[in-house]
Amino acid sequence: MGRAAEIVGVTQVFLRNLDAAKLLTPQRSAGGHRRYSRYQLRLAARVRQLVDEGNPLEAACRIVILEDQLTEAQRINRELQHTIEEARGND
Template identity: 70%
Template sequence: MIPDQQDTAGTSAADKFDDEHYPAYTMGRAAEMLGTSAGFLRSLDEAKLIEPQRSAGGHRRYSRHQLRIAARVRELVDQGTALDAACRIITLEDQLHEAQRVIAERDDQP
C-alpha cells in the first residue's frame, strides 16, 4: 500500500477530493462547467459573493461550494433577475438557512 502524499499543511491528496472548499477549478473550467463566461465569474467576485482563492500566479481557483453558489446565481439571472439582485437573494437565503440551523440546534439542547 502506498501512503497518501501530504502537502506542507499536512493535508493528503485524498482529503482534497472530499473537501468541497478546496479550490480545484480554474476559471476556464469553472465557466465551462457552469455554461457561462469568465466575465460572469469575475462579476461574482466583484460583488463579493464568491471570493476565489488565487494561485501563486494570481489566477482564480474555485471550489465546488463556490460553483454551487454561482450556479444558483446563474439560474436566477437566466430567469431575468438582475445580477446584483440575484446575489442579494442568494446571500439572504444563506443567512436564513444558517439562522434556521442555529435555532434548530438550540431547540435540540436540553
Template identity: 70%
Template sequence: MTADDSFGRLDDDDYPAYTMGRAAEMLNTTQGFLRAIGEARLITPPRSPGGHRRYSRYQLRIAARARELVDGGTPIEAAILEDQLEEAQRINAEHQQGLKPGSTPPAA
C-alpha cells in the same frame, strides 16, 4: 502531504480545485460572469500562488444559482441579494436548531 491527503481533498466541497476557465465551462457561462459575481462579493475565490482564481464546488453551486436567476431575468445585484438572504436564513435555521453553522444535523 501524502497522496492520500491530496485525494481526500477531492471530497472537500470547500477545496478550490477548479480554474476559472474550467469553472466557466462547467457552468456554461463566461469568465466575465464569474468575475462579476466575484467583484460583487457573492463568492470570493482564493488565488493560486500564480495569482489565478480557484473555485470550490460550493462556490460553483452558488455561481450556478446566480446564473439561473440572471438567466430568468433577475438583475445580478438582486440575484446576489437573494442568494445572501437564502444563506442567512439557512444559518439562522441551523442556529435555532442548536447546530454550528455548516455542520450536519445528527442522525435521527
C-alpha cells in the same frame, strides 16, 4: 477560472462580475489563478439560475446572500432546539 466557468455553465466574465459584486472571493493559486470552492460554484450556479429567470445580477446576488443567511439561521435554530431538548431530557 475557465474550468469553473465551464462547470457552472457561465462565462469567465460572469464569474468576474460575481467577484466584483463581492459574492465570491476565490482563493488564488501561486500563479495567481482563481480557485473556486464547490460551495462558491453552487452559489454561482444559483445566481445564474436567477439571472436566467430575468433577475438583474445585483438582485440575484442579494437573493443568494439572503437564501444563504436563511439556511444558516435555520441550521443554528435546529442546533439550539436539539440542545434545548437534550437539556430537558437531563432534568
